[in-house]
Amino acid sequence: MSEPRSKARHRHRRSRTALAVGVPLALTAAGALAYGTTDLGVLGQASAAEAVPAWAADTADGFASVNSLGQNGTYGGRGGKTVTVKTLADLEKYATAAEPYVIVVAGTINMNPVGKEIKVQSDKTIVGAGTSGHIVGGGFFLGQGVHNVIIRNVTIRDSYQGIWNDKDHDFDAVQMDGAHHVWIDHNDLRHMADGLIDVRKDSTNVTVSWNKLSDNNKTFGIGWTENVKTDITIHHNWIRETEQRNPSTDNAAHAHLYNNFLEDAPGTSINSSYGNYSRGATKMVLENSYFQGIKNPVIKDSGAAIVQRGNSFSGTSGRNESGGTAFDPKAYYAYTLDKAADLPALLRSQAGPRTSIGTTASASTKAAAATTLTVAKDGSGQYTSVQAAVNAVPANNPSRVVIAVKPGTYRELVKVPANKPHVTLQGTGGSRKDTTIVYNNAAGTPKPGGGTYGTGGSATVAVEADDFQARNLTISNDFDEKANQSLNGHQAVALRTAADKVFLDGIIVSGDQDTLLLDTAAKDKLGRVYVSNSYVIGNVDFIFGRATAVVDKSVITLKKRWDGTSAGYVTAPSTAANRKGILIANSTVSGDVSNGSFYLGRPWHAGGDASLNPQTTVRNTSLSAAVKSTPWTDMSGFSWKDDRFAEYKNTGAGAGSASSNRPHLSDAQAAGQEVADWLAGWTPSAS
16 A cells, blocks of 8 residues: 655754773763762872872673673662872772772782782772872682672782792682672783683673783683583683683683784793684684783684684784684663774883873773763663663763663653764664663654644654664654544654764664664755664555665565554655665565555655755665565655665565666766765764
8 A cells, every 4th residue: 555645844954081991071070970988088099189089989891781681781889989099008998898999009918928818898999099009919809799899090019929820829800709790900910820800700890901910820710510501701801921721711601802913922931822712612703812921822612612703813823713602792782892902002101000080082981981870760760761871971072972871661762852962772682682772752743832743753752963873772662553543644763864974783672664864964954974884674665765775684684554554764864965765785674564564765755845856875785575566655745766766686585677667786886875875974883
């Protein structure tokens, strides 16, 4: 059943902080977040700069940021008192206390006896004041159930007892047995009797980042149980002059290693025996790391998995292995990769304790500098609604703000205004179905102040800010057409974008008519949108607008109408004459609808504008039998043949040979209609 209609024309308004993955100063100054108070009365002779580090409220990235086991990410002693310590007694007093503390280590503390490991309790941040915080002759122990601990910017060294492969003195820098949500960041760990870091006995949700690990036999061991429970992220560490366990990862459920630099320098007395080792049933993803002079740089057991991507090997020898299937880290958290070739210079200058919180040009550190705002329906986050978190983002924010939305159904309208760029909406559940933002406005729904919402105004989520990202969640409009037959205007948008550089990665966008509106800030503005690894669900013109938009590696699900009939249109582009329109590539078009009942698209000349030149290209895509043999049709008096509609190398029962009613691109034409041509110099990356 054809349903021509005219749409109303829409008008729209249009570094790293080197140790920071928490709150940038601009956001703090804006008063957007409250992180508890600092009690200057307990600081003794310490200066205010030492006592209250600007980054004391930072939160972890990687698996330490993932909500699980009743813990909402890793933020350490945030909300507790800040104390500065210079003695072993004070360090132990506050580290073992029941209440939260931010503990600033402002001098060299010698462990007594040698090998002592302070039993750190939950909700602690232990951080060095500049480069002055040294723990000598011992370290820290995190026991069963200890959680929400941050250890940063500290040097832990010199418990070595003169025995290279020491099996008698278990004097580690950091040992955890059954702990969870731990972040070890920007430390210098070296010359210990046993391991530098031991993550044991099902410890999980651990992130180890930007550390210098050196001058040791056993660097970093993970596992030691038959269970497969540990989730760990290891990134941007400089591991040099170490022999083994670099790291050794045994029976880890998810081990994500990226952007690490492993170095065995020639002419030293320490020789590597192996680099990264995936043992037991470990599933490891190893990305963009640099191995220099390492023997057996990457090895695995027969039952383990290693997926390698983008690694660089210089002067290595022996085993370099991969195989099996692992997991997609982006399903758990956002991250950005640095180039492997850049790591030696980057980590030599940036890993380990820092004198001050400087800046760097690293792409990944810019990602690490993202502020994270947490939304939870049950009150366990900072906000209970997504819009409240958006409101907390300061105007003209200069860097990424990740709004981490815990599982649940959020029935609300969300708008990201044009003056709040660099925002990411990130569902934190195990599935994109776990977190849903939904509302039920339609074009004809009456507004409280009079009038109706119109098509663009009906959106559940409206994005007008550039450099927006969304991942691992569902955005839906559940307007009930059947129950509202008397309403004039059933267009009901789930997601509207009117911005440039919008990246929709691993999401579901669900509705009926006009599900996904991909627009621009103005007719003369470029608006690029990249939709990847996602589901888009609807029935009438449900991917539409004037943006330059790519739907790549995704599933387009055709849905029956409210009355059970099968009829519809996938796309309705309203492209300007000098722009590229909608490109569907490497995807699947299917659904539980009748054969031959859906068009791939029709031209939307918004407002009757004859100057537009709508474009849809569908290429390298599997088309089910639901697609009509003549897949394009006219709209509101405009012929599709006067605009730009074409296919290229599609497959499936709904694909067909070229004809005057079914134009196909030539190979030469297709070469100019690749994904990269649409994105025009923009390379979307998760952040």
